[in-house]
Amino acid sequence: MSFDAVIDVRNVSKRFGGLTAVNNCSLSVQRGSITGLIGPNGAGKSTLFNIVAGNIVPDSGQVLFDGQDVTGLAPHQLFRQGMLRTFQIAHEFSNMTALENLMMVPGDQPGESLVDSWLRPRLVKARETEVRKKALDVIDFLKLGHVRNELAGNLSGGQKKLLELGRTMMVDAKVVLLDEVAAGVNKTLLHDLAANIERMNKELGYTFFVIEHDMDLIGRLCDPVIVMAQGEKIAEGPMSEIRANAAIVEAYFGSPVEAD
Amino acid sequence: MALIELKHVVGGYSSVPILNGVDIAIEQSDIGVIVGPNGAGKSTTLKAIFGLLKVTGGTIEFGGENIANSLPDKLVPKGLSFVPQEKNVFTSLSVEENLEMGAFTRKDDYAQTMAWVYEMFPVLAEKRRQPAGELSGGQRQMVAMGRALMSKPSLLMLDEPSAGLSPRYVIEIFETIVRVNKEGVGILMVEQNARQALAFASKGFVLASGRNRFTGTGAELIADPEVAKSFLGG
Amino acid sequence: MDELVFFINRVLISGTVLGSIYALGAIGVTLIFGILRFAHFAHGDMMTMGAFIAFLLASVCTALGIVTPIPSGFLVLPVAMAITAVIALGLDKGFYAPLRKRGAKPVTLLIASIGVTLILQGLLRLIFGSGTRSFYQSEPKEIFRIDMSALGGSRPITITEPQVLMIVVTALLVLGLHFFLTRSRLGKAMRAMADNADLAQVSGINTALVVRVTWIVAGALACVAGTMLALDVALMPDLAFNIILPIFAAAIVGGLGHVYGAIVGGFLIAFAETLSVFNWTSVLRPLNDLLPEGMALPANLALVPTEYKLTVAFVILVITLLARPTGIFKGASS
Amino acid sequence: MSGEAQAKRIDLANPTVRAIVLFSAMFVLILAVGFVQGAANSGLLLTQALAYALIALGLNIQWGYGGLFNFAVMGFMMVGGASVVFVSFPVNALFWDSEGPVMLGRALLAFLAGVLLVWGARHSHRLGVRGGWKTALLVLAWFIAYVVYRSQIDPAAAYIESTAGFVGGLGLNPILGWLFGGLVAAVIAYIVGRISLGLRTDYLAIATIGISEIIRALLKNMDWLTRGTMTASPMPWPVNLPQDYQAQGIPISESFVYARFGFFALLLAIFIVVFFFVQRAYGGPWGRMMRAIRDNHIAAGSMGKNVTGRQLELFVFGSVLIGMGGAILVTFNQIFDPAGYQPINHTFMIWVMVIVGGAGNNWGVLLGAVLIYIVWIISDPLAQAIFLNLSSWSQSLGWGAIPEIDSRALQMRVFVLGIIITVALRYAPRGLLPEVVKREV
Amino acid sequence: DDVKLGFLADVTGPIAGFAGGMVSAGNLAVDHVNAQGGILGGNKLVSIVADGACSADTAGPAADRLVNTENVTSIFGDYCTGSTLAAANTAAIPGNVVMISPSASAPTVTGLDDNDLVYRTVVSDAFQGAKAAELLLSQGINEVGVTYVNNDYGKGLADQFVASFTAGGGTVAANVAHEDGKADYRPEIGQIESSGATTLVIYGYENAGGGAILNQALEAGSFDLFVGGDGMAGEALLASRDAASLEGLILTQAAAAAGDAYDIYAKLATDAGLVPDTTYGPQSYDAAFLLALAIEKNGSAERQGVSAALREVASAPGEIILPGEWTKAVELIKAGTDIDYRGASGDVEFDAAGDVAGGIDYFVVEGGTIVNKGQIP
């Protein structure tokens, strides 16, 4: 079935002490899709992301990226192969400005090699100008222009999340993993962001793999949606189908709150 | 007289002010919800009330007394309580010890309050000996709220209590908040799940750039097309 | 039998005594780290200072003609602990509190504590000179020799009075500290603050009070540790400065911020030191009879020469950390 | 006073202005010291201060750029020192004519065999050995390697110590020795880094302290190699010694000045080149990447930066400078004395230089190194002046003089230094010249 | 004008424990000079103290300050071998300044290419170690354990002792280094004890590791007999210990001058409120006093000629000068009579390398006191 799966997770398990966070889980993400991943708190979604992105080595099982076994590869190696992720809890570089946070993302900057930075200053400078321009564009899009010179550690919770998202726009990636980018982000801005994600998917061919608790967003963007619970995949399909599944609705959505 | 009243509060982390005049008034029976774009100063407002940053202008009156720039260990005995958005439980302490820490400022016997908290969150009574670090996200949020309630506050402040929670927990948490409010505790909270929160809020405040932009009941704000478009995502 | 007695004297007793010293020092270090999140390098000199204060008080006692069955240095300990605690509070107020207030990084506090070390060392030398002193100038040190002849040994098991006191005191203090931290409100508040200082503040815990209590406890513990050490060996201005590295090693191996970790770490380092240079021939000598003619155990079967004693302790440390990067008890980090 | 009033009007918050003001103050201090102490002594102080600045720069690369808690500065300085002894100390004919080289050769073979064995055990999983078996095999391999090496090196060491004293040097130019010192430090840093860079903050600190103590114990006790506590001296200089000038008929007092400033000029040239390259790398994307890794290594890894590789790069780069600085100091002082190295003087003092100067700011570190070094040197007469006066004052009050005041006053130099460190940090907790945030204009 | 004498002292760092006493002893000599009419026709002799910190990095600049900034005539110091060599190479030798070290006893100092500028009043370890070995063998002690402080002093002494002792047919069952300043030496003691030796030779310092080892060995009751070098000698040995348990303890030390030179010094020191036999105290007194004599003999505060004058005042033949006899010495020098200083630490006759030769005395603790048994034959 995984003919055109860009990410293929096969029988992956991960335990923390006595707790099995991911339990023999298999799933795949099709090239060019925006795949959603939902499930109750503690279902193991972020752990699965960590495994796919190389931040955690699974106890057993395999992860295939573009048809190749990448289990156990370091995050920076996966980045080089075109995988980019965001973090649920913002991982900003707190002592660097917002702009610098974005400028450090592009790979293969000649200035990052000691020899080049000593001996080929002109090349370094040319690339640096390019990177800065790109970063400024992204920052404006995220409406963070006025805080671009602020230390990232001093940004508000939501602004950090936006920065987290901004990183994915700094490079051309094959696959982007988004871990709850919407949490804490203002809804109006979120509309623009969603539109941009759709655009990147359609026009630039990015594949997105999205963890989200915001059902409106999932409903608008994602097809298919994968449901995880207790470390296992329990369902997959379009949102409408998921909503129709009584068990999931009971376990995951609950009943709407009464107005006072 | 309002339980808490912020009049044109100005303040910030350094010399540059983040709050440029915030006005908020909450009664004991109110659930107040602050909404607004990212970086508007919502969290900063709560921190300013709680003495965690410098207020340089305006007044914050709580029970008729100006409490601007008082520190938490003075404010908690007066009846204020605060649940930060993240890292809001002591992970290495047991659930019961977490609750005790909430009662640290109390000199009287707090056994009754603890029973009340356990009654409200029965699942916590089951896990009272377990370290809070081993609980799920939703349970932690209950511990955090329980801890804040242990000081018997008249005003409970919450910073994005629903962020990161799965829809089911969001509902639960909001229900709990309503319940706590019915027990006679005023609520002031910041939310990005704005529509849902404003639905049961008795007062709503829209902040932008450190200033009030709209104030009204929750229903009024939801109904206001301008607010809905600019702040609630249409 | 003699081999066993030798092992008891040279490994069990020595290791326990040394381990108690390291543990007492490391508990203070680990407490300060847990609450204030920095490595307090001047802790060793606080220990030395405590010992000197006890020494002064003991001299006063002797001068007043007070004779006691237990060493006077031990008797004056409560007073000395109180004084050292006050000095510890003063050090915090004078040097560390201003830095904390300005939000300095842990490393800045660490470097400031190096400055404090230098200040204390200078003062100790200015006031007391640089020579060595003994608590037992006027009274002999009592030595218990447990005769082993009944069991067929020719040598006694030997232990001195201060060593017995030290082991007992360490055990009592650890127990007391345990109850303080798990049962008292203030103790729990200390643990809460070590866990999450921001939330502790938000909960209305008087963090300034907790910090003060931490320094009081750390200062009092330092005084006990220093005095016990000085009772066992001798008193000199660099008494504890010289063992601050193994003390830190103990706190780190155990996992910073963990009182029990500090104890385990202290004994681990102490026994590593003791065993690494222990001459195994001395206990294996009976095997010589079993070995074929012409073959004998070498005279010295120690793992390393004594010059490398501390080295072994540090090798153990590095290996432990490689296996458990934040110490045996999963410690905090700054 | 008026200077300070003026400084108030100047915007001290502006990093450039602050740097200019503080460096001017430093030059005034140097001039004052030069005026009081004379040219010859100042030449010596400046040279040593600059060597320390080179070392501090190395530590700044590791801590200021990378956030690596390297507390093995002393160890790397000693490595550099031992290296320059080996390269530049005069040839010991006694050793080369003896059996020593052959025995050492055998020991080297044994060492390599041991390395091979351990390497083999580490890769034994390729042969299907796994889990506990592999660990057991590894421990066994280490043990055998240790025993085999000891069986060769112990007799060789005893033989060399009894026949030739120690191996002596190669008699080459000291500058080659400095480079070699940097190289050896690099190799050791690579090994140490591979082992320990996975540790964080204080845990790394104590592990490196341990490694530094291990290096010290080895160099202090490997008499056959370093002469141990018996010290290797006098080390040759790459430039003329005062004696050489005296032989040319230059008066003694001037000969000191010529010799010292000759050495200083050479060192300054090296320092400027190093500083230029370090600054250039730090100012560009390389520095930005390193700061990102320091701030959040997990995120940096996910943004495609090879965290372990880069941290190793920093660790090695910094250690090269520390090793070179250690080698230069040995050459300048003309002695390698392993017993003279103390963590407090050679590790913590360098940290004080970096933190007081301003971690992450090379200019700040240069300032901190020179300032702390000068303070350390003038604390000697300063402490005497203060405490001799205090003693006579207490005498005049009838309390009697402080006993042994001559030596106790001098011992108070550590007190003076302690006060200066704490006061400096109190008023500049992020260092005199803090790291500059790169804001756009 | 004042005549400046540099005191290069390691008062901070590893030997801070006894460096202070050495400075005081040196100052006692300076006081004697000044109290008895001063130097060079009534000038005051002043000591300028600088800290070498027992570290090459610090001793170099400190010596240089004395030589180039303070312009001292001669230097008393440094104390540690490493710092002495650094001070000599950095400043004293190129500056043509005489240095006398009271304590840098390692054999390395002998071989220093010093233009006859570096002297010492402490006997080279090589000599004392050999003599001690002979003594023990002659008393029928054939098996010993040795512990030495791991620095140039202890190592030099122990190496020579072990070489001579084994060459003479004895067995060194264990030879163990110890570091000064540690709290606990029981492992070291245990290693020696386990070798079966019942005699322990301690080459360390009484007021540092050596003394602590002695205490802990006594507490454990591990050995029958103790032997010590000059670092262990001194009244303090008995002052803080139960003398009865030390019965029979043997000490070796450079032979005191014929006559009562040491006793005279001891009285002078006690009168001045000092402990006479602090570690290297007598050697320090002698070094400072000799420099004063040499300057007086040389006739000016210039550096040129001090070395030659030092050899004249220190060596026989000549009228004997004892510690404290400054007025007498000055008069004799004025009269053109050759003098010969006999110091508190021994005869102080310098050989070609600037080392003191001379005999080694040995002492035994008998009946609660230290009894001088005379020179080791």
Ligand SMILES: Nc1ncnc2c1ncn2[C@@H]1O[C@H](COP(=O)(O)OP(=O)(O)OP(=O)(O)O)[C@@H](O)[C@H]1O
């Ligand atoms: N590093 C860790 N150590 C121990 N337990 C962990 C660790 N990381 C995650 N867990 C546990 O594993 C389980 C799965 O966590 P995970 O973060 O993957 O959940 P999630 O599905 O992302 O939940 P949420 O929606 O709340 O983010 C949880 O019970 C969590 O407590």
Ligand SMILES: Nc1ncnc2c1ncn2[C@@H]1O[C@H](COP(=O)(O)OP(=O)(O)OP(=O)(O)O)[C@@H](O)[C@H]1O
């Ligand atoms: N410690 C700080 N130092 C300086 N500025 C800060 C600090 N914390 C926050 N700010 C600034 O204050 C402004 C308001 O922040 P605040 O956290 O109050 O926003 P918010 O309204 O809660 O936003 P969000 O919805 O994203 O949480 C932001 O622009 C932020 O950059």
Ligand SMILES: [Mg+2]
């Ligand atoms: Mg998650």
Ligand SMILES: [Mg+2]
């Ligand atoms: Mg916020």
